[in-house]
Amino acid sequence: MEVQLPSRLFSNERLVTTIGNDVCESCSLLRRSKYIKLPSGELDSAIWSSQDIFGLSINTFLCNTNAIGIESHIEDVRYVSNDTRNLPFDSDNQRASINISEVLAIHDKNIILRMFYGKIFGLSGYYPFGQKGSEEFQEYQYELRIYYKPLLFNPFHFEIQVYSSENDYTSPIERENLKRYHKSLGSDIRNKILLDKLALPL
């Protein structure tokens, strides 16, 4: 269902600077998900597909929006604008000639998962290359980093990136360049989330 994008989701320099400066360890990270509540009491492994974690889009929900004068709602993560102008936000120049009341977005009804910035940033572990016992076997180390990536129609947008010892942590692993053995990496990250229930449905 397409609806009008709320004007509070139209980025501007002041808003983006405030969010970037204010994000902290106790801030929430929100993600839409095809998650199902299961009778087992355990979390559904479909919090995201294992390849989604490489550049996972999330929204932040700041702890003190009232104090810093920002209007923000948990439900904001439900708005998905497929407008071609919804590019990374750089400056207020991008706002020129846009009538925000004409910008449409999908209002996604999927479950919202909540994580905490401080629990996800720096999450690290190991993943195998090759089978244990074989000559080619080795273990790589990874860690998660979170970057602020405001979009023109979503000032709360962040991304989770996966860095690895495979390339000495020089650049994140790209979703488009995943190899078969990276399945284990995606699974390891997801298992760590499930182990400590670091993502919970709202």
Next chain:
Amino acid sequence: MSDCQSLMPYNSSHIIYDHCKETYSISVNNNKFSTKEALIQISDDCFELCKGRLDEDSDSSFFGRSIYDDLKYRIIDLAVEFDLNSFGFSISLEPSLHFIVRFKRGITLFFETYLDSENELETYVQIYEDKELILSIRDTISNGLFYVDEVLQEILSSRTLQFQLDH
């Protein structure tokens, strides 16, 4: 249960007498995750909720279902030998069959089999003791189960107690 064995209910437990080996086994059932039947029920309920994630293509769906039907019994047979805190199953978006079993003493097992009808099935197994990863392997289903059993036997006591009769 073999022809040698007879079952005697005792409170919430069962005493199994093996006529051939002349042994008694006590199977202790002290929570809802302690019987094989209960775990199968939980697993199947979860499967029903998630099965739409298997490809809509009927062959792939049949493939996933048949792997699940075999794997659930093998994992449950193994898990039920130990004291469990919880048991869960879901189908991930890849799709893969994903079991999570939490045992007493902070032991957690993840057993994930990636569904791929064109290549040999791969399974990724992890066992955590609290937050410490103590087993992590990518292998076949059978090898994965073998290593899981080996590790669990080493760090957890089986809840099937064996007694040898004296003569």
